[in-house]
Amino acid sequence: MLNERHTLELPDALKAQLGVKSGEQVEVRIGADELKISTPRPVEVKKRRWGMIILTFVMSCVFLGYFMVRKIYQVSLVGSESVATMVLLLTTLSGLMSFMVVFVRLKRQSGSAVEAVSWRNLPTVALAFALISFMLMAGLFWIAGRLFKGASFDLVTSTALFALMTSVEIQAINSLVPQLSSRLLTNIFIAVIVSGVILAMISNQNLYWWKHNLSFLGTNKAVDSWEFNLALFFSGLILLALVDYLFASLKRIFPKSRQLLVLRILLTLLAIDLGMVGAFPNNLEIHSLHTRLAGYLIFLILGLIFGIRWLLPDISTDFQHISWMIAAALLAGEILFQVVGYLSLTAFEIMAFLLAFSWLVMLFERLNDYLEPIQNQRYVIK
Template identity: 30%
Template sequence: MGENVLKKQVYKIEIPEKAIKQTHFGEDESLALNVAHKQIMVRPANLLEQLPRIKFWWYFVPAVILTLALFAMAQHLKLTTVPIIGDYSIANGSLLMSLISGLLVFIVTAIITKIHKNGPAQDFYWRSLITITVACGLIIVFSFSAFFWLFEQLFMDARFDLYTSTMFILLIISAVNYIMINLALTLSPGIVTNLLTIMIIGGMLFSMLTNSDRNWWKHNFSFLGTAQNSANLQFNVTLIFSGLLMMALVDYLFVNLQKKYNNRRVLILRLLLYAQAACIAAIGFFPNNPRFHVLHDRISMWLVYIMLILIVAIRWILPHVRKQFLDVSYIIGGLMGFNYIVFKLSDYLSLTAFELLEFGLAMSWILLLFQNIESLAQYGENFFLIQIKKDQSNEE
């Protein structure tokens, strides 16, 4: 009687020794192979090992210490109930302590990770740590402001007893600590890009909502940073640290990119991005007040010129640029030019509308550019050529 034997075709993948050394895989370690989006990924069989290990006491103990300090202060002030928003409120207490605790655990975790070289943060320059930390602090402030404003609308004039309020604050601080530790352990270009986007959009929306003049849009976009606006500090600080955060992102991306593409064209791209980031920061540093009006306008024009140079030259200065990205770049550049012509030759667009449209298009293109650079930079020296061969020993 004949037997139908179902034979499985086996393939071998030859992996360079240098690649294996970087993974720290053991010779007899069990590995798992995953196929997704036409890509093969090899990981340890226990996928839980890939997740950051965050011990309970790392985020809970600092939260308990600071919460007890708040509780002691409330007892000293003889508070029996605590409002959601206002002086001596849940919002102010949790914001202050979350900033102190969250940023502290973030800095400590990032430093330990970089020194031990056991996480993505090891590729960041030390000078980037302060910028990223301040950016995280600003995002915490924007997020808390929005969250507690919404909470206040839902529970108008609500007050909680001291013990309930203390538990709320403890949970909030613990959650922020956990998020900040996880952020430090998984810091990557994609995360920094998200931080940049959240900080710019959040900072500007916060300035729009909290400014003293509801008719600011009748002036121009730069009005948010002038002395006439009560929220000018938030707007200008957002721009300054957005520029610095963009520099930190460029630093990180080009660490690996220049290992593989170390030529003059990549250096020109890096310098242009530095110049653009410097202009963004300088616009916040020199607001559109009478004292800096001329300088502010010139820096704004330099920002536009650098943007146009990047769009035109990206074909030559970005390695392996994709045709799809080039097409999108030229479309965005064309739209920016079209908006400029419409603004100059007609009254259809107000100055504020024109500036917001140009800013939105420019930021969209910059984020797309960073995505393309990241896709190149993530390989760097970690890019290896391998071969897939049939295992002849399995064949009869």
């Protein structure tokens, strides 16, 4: 039995089977239909720590070697050959490699949190983490480049700065992978799409993008349009992985639910369509295709909102009311834009995006609630 002081009383036979003694710690994972008890593995922690040190050292040698070969002994903070460029390339690659290695190790362990994540989702989730890291560092260097114009460092200082950022990146990845869950994937989805859109807006502030439309950020007339398009594309991939992860777990709770199957199909189509909107930007030659794909997004979202009462088991009254309110706001925005002419195209697109995105996040929060309570807690054997 468990008590408030986080102690766990186990039969002697089970203690022997687990290989633990009184006073030792165990990790208890409580899921919707399971309870797993495992012992901490300090050896694995030490392996990951040494792996982080070795990978940081190797990448720092690559960084140092590049500038020595190029005979550059004063390295700029930002620019084509700079600390920023090497961090964005090598540090992002380090994070991606670290994610893959830690994921594979944990996947082979019984009782780990990543056990519920399928192997087919590994490339998508790993690339999503790398993309978030890349965008975050790109944003930080963008700010630093404007705060410290013309800043440069000697080779030793720049290598030390690179090593510091690389070690922080790898440590962050090592800490996040063991916590991988549907809620974390939901947060990744939010982070990727929001950071990509915001970075694209900031990059194009001098082009007055808001005088055109939101899709302008992804066209060949925009600055760094790849940020916007890549964010949409990877958001679609993450959404696809999230849907697969969530509904594989929900199937154990609702094994023969046709409503959930229809909901899964609609969300899968939404994820594919979102990725295609990023893959086919609103350039002149494919304008009609982009517009058609964006239109499908609206129809799918409206279909989900209007049908959620029948698609989601035991839907709460509050969520149903919120869904109707969002649907009403979308229709009101459509009238104000198309009929009244009060809203501009950009204002309508941003309003529709925020409403649809907010509702989608709330939907995934409701789906995650079905899998609760899921928690990891350490207990002392009594």
